[in-house]
Amino acid sequence: MRDFLLRSLKHKSYKFLAVGGSTVAVVALILILGAQKNFGPQQYGQLIVAGLGDGAIYALIALGFVMIYTVTGIINFAQGAFVMLGSMIAVTLYASKIGGTGATGLIVAALLAIVATTAIGVIVERLTIFPARNADSLTLIIITVGVYITLQGLALIFWGSNARILPAFTTVATSDLIFRPGGIVLKAQSLWIWGTTAVVLALLMVFLRRTLLGKALRACSVNRYAARLMGISPSRMSIFAFGLAAAMGAVAGIVLAPASRPIYDMGLKLGLKGFVAAAMGGLVSSPVAVLGGLLLGLTENIAAGVTKSGLKDIFAFIVLIAVLLRQRRQMGRGLE
Amino acid sequence: MAVVVVMMFVAAACSAGTTATTATTAAPATTAAPATTAAPATTATTAVTATTAAPPAEGVAYKIGFVASATGPGSSLGMPETNTAHMLAQQWADGITGPDGVHHALDVIILDSESNPDVGAAAVSRLITEKDVDVLVAGTLSGNALAMAPLAEEAEVPMISMGSARSIIETDGVTRPWIFKTPQENGHSARWQATYLKSQGITSVCYLYENSGFGQDTLNNAKKFFPEAGIKIVFSDTFERSDTEFPQMQGVQSSGCQAVVVGAIPPGASMVTVALRDFVPDLPVIQGHGVCNATFISLAPKATEGVVLPCGRLMVADGLPDNDPQKPVLMKYIADYTAFTGGDPVSTFGGHAWDALQWAYMGLSSLNEGPDLKDRRAGIREYIETNIKDWPGTGGVFNVTADDHLGLKYTGLTFVRVEGGKFVNFPPKDW
Numbered sequence: 001m002r003d004f005l006l007r008s009l010k011h012k013s014y015k016f017l018a019v020g021g022s023t024v025a026v027v028a029l030i031l032i033l034g035a036q037k038n039f040g041p042q043q044y045g046q047l048i049v050a051g052l053g054d055g056a057i058y059a060l061i062a063l064g065f066v067m068i069y070t071v072t073g074i075i076n077f078a079q080g081a082f083v084m085l086g087s088m089i090a091v092t093l094y095a096s097k098i099g100g101t102g103a104t105g106l107i108v109a110a111l112l113a114i115v116a117t118t119a120i121g122v123i124v125e126r127l128t129i130f131p132a133r134n135a136d137s138l139t140l141i142i143i144t145v146g147v148y149i150t151l152q153g154l155a156l157i158f159w160g161s162n163a164r165i166l167p168a169f170t171t172v173a174t175s176d177l178i179f180r181p182g183g184i185v186l187k188a189q190s191l192w193i194w195g196t197t198a199v200v201l202a203l204l205m206v207f208l209r210r211t212l213l214g215k216a217l218r219a220c221s222v223n224r225y226a227a228r229l230m231g232i233s234p235s236r237m238s239i240f241a242f243g244l245a246a247a248m249g250a251v252a253g254i255v256l257a258p259a260s261r262p263i264y265d266m267g268l269k270l271g272l273k274g275f276v277a278a279a280m281g282g283l284v285s286s287p288v289a290v291l292g293g294l295l296l297g298l299t300e301n302i303a304a305g306v307t308k309s310g311l312k313d314i315f316a317f318i319v320l321i322a323v324l325l326r327q328r329r330q331m332g333r334g335l336e
Numbered sequence: 337m338a339v340v341v342v343m344m345f346v347a348a349a350c351s352a353g354t355t356a357t358t359a360t361t362a363a364p365a366t367t368a369a370p371a372t373t374a375a376p377a378t379t380a381t382t383a384v385t386a387t388t389a390a391p392p393a394e395g396v397a398y399k400i401g402f403v404a405s406a407t408g409p410g411s412s413l414g415m416p417e418t419n420t421a422h423m424l425a426q427q428w429a430d431g432i433t434g435p436d437g438v439h440h441a442l443d444v445i446i447l448d449s450e451s452n453p454d455v456g457a458a459a460v461s462r463l464i465t466e467k468d469v470d471v472l473v474a475g476t477l478s479g480n481a482l483a484m485a486p487l488a489e490e491a492e493v494p495m496i497s498m499g500s501a502r503s504i505i506e507t508d509g510v511t512r513p514w515i516f517k518t519p520q521e522n523g524h525s526a527r528w529q530a531t532y533l534k535s536q537g538i539t540s541v542c543y544l545y546e547n548s549g550f551g552q553d554t555l556n557n558a559k560k561f562f563p564e565a566g567i568k569i570v571f572s573d574t575f576e577r578s579d580t581e582f583p584q585m586q587g588v589q590s591s592g593c594q595a596v597v598v599g600a601i602p603p604g605a606s607m608v609t610v611a612l613r614d615f616v617p618d619l620p621v622i623q624g625h626g627v628c629n630a631t632f633i634s635l636a637p638k639a640t641e642g643v644v645l646p647c648g649r650l651m652v653a654d655g656l657p658d659n660d661p662q663k664p665v666l667m668k669y670i671a672d673y674t675a676f677t678g679g680d681p682v683s684t685f686g687g688h689a690w691d692a693l694q695w696a697y698m699g700l701s702s703l704n705e706g707p708d709l710k711d712r713r714a715g716i717r718e719y720i721e722t723n724i725k726d727w728p729g730t731g732g733v734f735n736v737t738a739d740d741h742l743g744l745k746y747t748g749l750t751f752v753r754v755e756g757g758k759f760v761n762f763p764p765k766d767w
Contacts, residue, residue, distance in 0.1 A: 161411030
């Protein structure tokens with residue numbers, strides 16, 4: 001008895017010490033590095049706000065990855081292209097004054113951009129994924145990489161290589177509304193980004209859990225063959241997943257557009273960051289993907305803030321490697 | 337089947353940048369006079385002799401190789417350069433008649449480096465070995481130009497760079513014999529910035545620069561020239577061109593500097609200006625000459641207001657006094673460029689390409705028939721080094737020597753301010 005207690009205590013305390021110790025070490029390291037730059041609570045608060053701003057976008061993109069992976073088993077590396085298409089189409093439509101100017105113009109442009117991107121998502125699925133549906137998933141993933149390069153190339157032809165500008169939603173002007181609660185700079189567009197991420201996540205959860213179509217999608221992800229026997233068409237579900245993922249990508253691109261300057265090659269980096277976030281939830285869990293996105297944004301910005309900003313992307317990919325190594329271990333366990 | 341289609345698309349997308357757009361100008365000219373646009377005194381006399389000569393004999397075709405960042409992150413610079421190259425190729429469609437009266441067709445081979453040093457270097461080596469170009473005008477971004485320069489040097493081909501770092505034409509203080517450049521440099525920019533900061537009584541600055549060869553070079557020059565003026569760089573950090581959040585701002589805030597100097601090109605330079613206005617609205621923002629184009633302002637119309645920077649005279653040509661030696665050149669370039677592109681605004685970067693291509697053209701125009709490719713290349717190099725004297729270009733009045741393959745003083749730049757969405761002359765007397 002005594003022996004058993006001692007052993008379990010040892011085991012648990014080892015784990016506790018490892019986790020707790022490394023957390024303390026990381027926090028201490030951040031504080032030491034921050035102290036060298038005279039960082040106070042306001043600076044850390046600002047880094048957190050910035051991290052959540054970037055993170056919410058990664059989360060939105062990650063949701064697109066999760067949607068397609070759960071239904072089709074494909075990691076869709078073209079997700080970044082949907083984000084780029086969403087913002088570039090919205091910018092173009094807004095500039096063409098198709099829905100008038102001002103706020104209505106912006107709303108019409110945004111809605112049409114989502115519709116157009118969804119259509120492109122569906123077309124992409126029909127032209128590239130459907131004909132190769134019997135190929136192994138690695139082939140399909142490589143196809144999505146090809147799709148990304150194609151869409152980026154087409155965007156370059158259509159829009160040229162200049163960056164664009166979309167007005168901020170709240171002011172419908174190139175300037176953003178700024179709040180300064182407690183000296184921390186908070187942009188109105190950041191609120192739009194957070195709100196959109198929350199709404200999209202909520203809608204997605206309700207859709208997957210409460211509607212017949214959503215349940216069919218989930219059935220397809222659990223077992224394609226059984227789903228087919230139940231009268232669910234995996235091919236139709238695959239179109240649906242691509243359309244939905246493209247729409248979510250477009251939404252991410254549109255809310256991001258006023259905060260960044262849309263350009264034809266913006267998709268690659270965003271897509272990869274979204275993938276990192278989605279991978280944290282094993283590519284199957286929407287809520288974890290959103291948390292992963294926020295965590296990635298925070299890690300990136302805090303790490304870059306206390307060290308050098310040039311290292312921002314490096315931290316994102318360190319996280320990716322760590323996540324993939326962990327996933328691999330988990331997958332190994334699953335097979336046991 | 338569809339997969340094959342996609343793969344073809346992919347192949348097309350990948351090769352899009354490397355396909356040659358050849359502005360062929362092989363049509364033999366009936367009138368032998370070359371386009372005398374702003375030709376220097378030497379070629380002007382050439383033109384006169386040429387028109388009086390009998391129907392000219394036809395010599396070998398001359399080739400100018402042109403590589404710019406028409407796409408990719410440097411495209412706001414490379415696109416105007418590429419447009420300028422297309423425009424001049426059209427203006428020079430008649431070819432060149434040498435001092436000996438022999439006529440030569442002129443090919444301007446225009447390639448895209450995709451802002452990628454590897455793609456750029458591959459394009460340059462293909463131009464040298466496969467296309468046998470006589471002279472190269474290449475490299476929009478300093479990093480790209482630095483990758484290309486050794487290839488030109490090794491093959492002994494004169495190369496005129498459009499990238500601005502001093503290290504392109506000089507290694508360890510020794511001038512590279514085959515490499516020239518036309519953009520004013522970061523050292524000039526830094527001297528202007530230091531002069532301005534000193535006049536404002538500013539002694540500590542924050543320095544933000546983009547994560548690129550150009551950005552690093554601007555910082556190196558600031559480190560060289562700012563201390564001489566009693567200015568300390570108390571905080572410096574990099575950013576990426578695609579950044580949307582700027583954790584650097586916390587460093588700027590907590591460092592307590594009196595002004596922020598930025599070394600970048602658009603769109604990054606515009607984004608960082610927006611962030612600076614949000615976080616530190618009271619600090620003056622001083623940019624470098626990497627943002628002398630309309631893109632910089634149009635991507636951040638409100639935030640860029642009041643930004644000051646050293647810039648080429650091209651951006652403020654209207655406001656120059658009539659006796660300025662550059663004014664006629666600048667006004668003509670602006671008129672030509674806007675007509676050619678259907679109303680695009682000019683940028684100093686297109687001007688750098690114009691200057692560089694003019695040198696190449698003048699070098700070719702000075703050649704007699706006879707020399708083989710190797711001698712022609714050497715002849716052009718020789719010509720640029722010895723004959724570009726008091727030459728008014730868009731970037732300044734050039735005086736190229738064997739020791740200085742740029743030939744500009746820091747006053748080749750002028751000081752400007754963004755006012756009402758435009759660059760306005762802001763000379764020292766108004767500071």
